[in-house]
Amino acid sequence: MSLYIARRLMLAAGVLFIISIAVFTAVRLQPGDVCKIVLATPDADEQQCRAIRDELGLDEPAAVQYVRYMGGLFVGDWGRGYISRRDVRTEITERIPLTIELTLLSTAFALLIAIPIGVISAVRQDGWLDYTLRLLTIGWLSIPGFWLGTMLVIFPAKWWGYSPPVGYTEFWHDPLKNLEQLYLPAFALGLGLSASLARVTRSAMLEVLRQDFVRTARAKGLSERLVVLRHGLKNAMIPVVTLFGLQFGVLLGGTVVLESIFALPGLGTLILGAVLSKDYPQVQGVVLFFAAVLVTINLLVDISYAWFDPRIRYV
């Protein structure tokens, strides 16, 4: 097991290394002169340009720039934005709590909706309830999250004059206000994920409930609830966790859209603003940060299989 974890860790580090090179190269492939972007004029003064290129170290060979940048990452110097002129690391660390809370809340919404639906659907297979729930989930899989999010801002405001408080308050500062600011975007984000999770829960449950040990559990007189939840659900969790790992990226990507709709100062709005203003050091920093998070999550998902199914032994 520990050997397996060590190997997976090495692989993850390798993948992150390749990602960092890819991102670094791609940013330098962008057409257009950096100094025109920085000065925001098409006809930049040659002398100013030279000063800027010098300051940003753009005249050095790409390999040197890369090593310097990566070295900087490890000692906490993540560069400065061309446009914002702000320290990339401070910008990112300031915005992490919001994005983490948003993804956690939407995960909670997604699981709370998906697992009961999936279990009920499987237990009542091919009944009218199963049919309705399946149509419902495939229906809300087709609703764009950003559209739902915007509707959730606009219509309560129009009909009942209700709108959640603007901006972001830290949780420990004022928990209620904090939750009120985040529950709508989290719901819009989680709903799409819940649809696919519910479908996977259903099919995994169907598979598990057909197995011998479930029949045995029933035969020895366990209550149906215990059979379904303890014997069925726990064993049906592997595909659900796999899908969740695969979909976590979708969730992270979704924060870009929903944070911008709800005007939340998180990582999503940071990268969107940076992309739109062509502030590449910021784009690079946030993209690498997202990739690091996602690769770590995928690693954890892989390792968690062993917890859900002790039969899995890694060599």
Place this chain on the structure above:
Amino acid sequence: MASIAATEPAIALGPRRRSRARAFVRICRGKPIGVAAGAICVLLVLIALGANELAPHAPEATRFPRMHAPSRAYPLGTDNLFRDIYSRILIGSRISLGIGFGAVAMGTCMGTLLGLIAGYYRGWADMIVSRALEVVLGFPPLVLALFILSIFKTDRGFSLPSFIWMSFAIGLIITPTTARIVRGSVLSIRALQYIEAAESMGAAPSRIIARHVLPNVMAPIIVIASIQIGNAILAEAALSFIGVGISDDSHPSWGKMLQDTRAQWQAAWWLSVMPGAAISIAVLSFNLFGDALRDILDPRLRSS
């Protein structure tokens, strides 16, 4: 498949035709929702192809009353910039579906190629392909698309390069799924005896892949492609909505229409509901169609 069969004459012309017609009737009975969804998909594609003829007005024309509610003259209302929403949605289907199909075509080709290489050659090739896919999976999909578009799509308006970059950015997102499924299928087919027979007769790998492997993995490829169309349409809408899509008054996409009118949604419900419904109907139809197709062509994929 069902939709193609539907266009054939029902009159029996020969034993083969008759059995196809019978199979079609059986599918219609067994999967009424899937067949209906397939019909809507075909309709949507026809609308997109004939949009220029069907649209009553030019999408960029601004000679209409501002934010007029849906009425006989303006079936879906007019927007805050004096334009006819019905015409814009019809023309918009070209962009939304076009990029949806373009992205799936690109993603399916890339994924199939990688999956074939990894599954057939195994060993080193498999390792390199798998690592490459992990690199792609290391990015949140929408962030990857955003990143690619921000660097490579220099043209904001409607043009071939911007269309291709949009399709590529979204296609790249769906590549790993396709590649993994193809790889798995190829691995299981490669172990079968007829591949061994072909190899022992001295057939070149390219011939074995083209003649023996590819035809046998077509079913999962078709299924996964049809399921991904809905996601691609959603991704295009989201990217257009946050302002990195194709921005061109005479070539609006549904996501762009939502972005254009966002500030006025509270004042006029049809601004948000109409393009939103267009997206949802298209995505729902492709999802239901893909689901039915999966059940018919490849029931093994059900659990994944």
